[in-house]
Amino acid sequence: MRKVSSTRGFAKVAPHVVPALDRAVHRLTRGKLLLSALMxxxxxxTSTGARSGLPRRTPLACMPTPDGLGWTLVGSNFGRPGHPAWTTNLLAHPDADVNWKGTxxxxxxxLLTGEERAAVWQDLLAFWPPYATYQARVEREIRVFRLERRT
Structure with missing residues (x-):
């Protein structure tokens, strides 16, 4: 799957198919499962739209933080040009919600920058090597976010 997810064909098809399948499976299992979570x-x-102010639900792959209290999200956009909309939403409205295993x-x-981003990027490449292919395919620096629980 890693090899397939690095192809340009996957980058063209996946953004239209994977989120729709994830939303459907998530709804059918009452938040207990995401299809892409098998990989x-x-x-x-659930973020707030940067321009609309409306809630936006986006299924995303994540890397749990080593302490298990947060997550790292990568705005790879499957190696396509342009940042995904959800990253712009988080820049405008950093307070959001995640549904993690039904909760x-x-x-x-x-947003991670500088040395902190560089260190986390190395962990991300070990976690999911296709991120290197995605970054090589685009001129922009792929955005990386750390999500921390609010109390």
Missing amino acids: LPGVIL DIPITAR
């Missing part, structure tokens, strides 16, 4: 852990991010959790998102 990688995943959350449903809604309030979070605050923080």
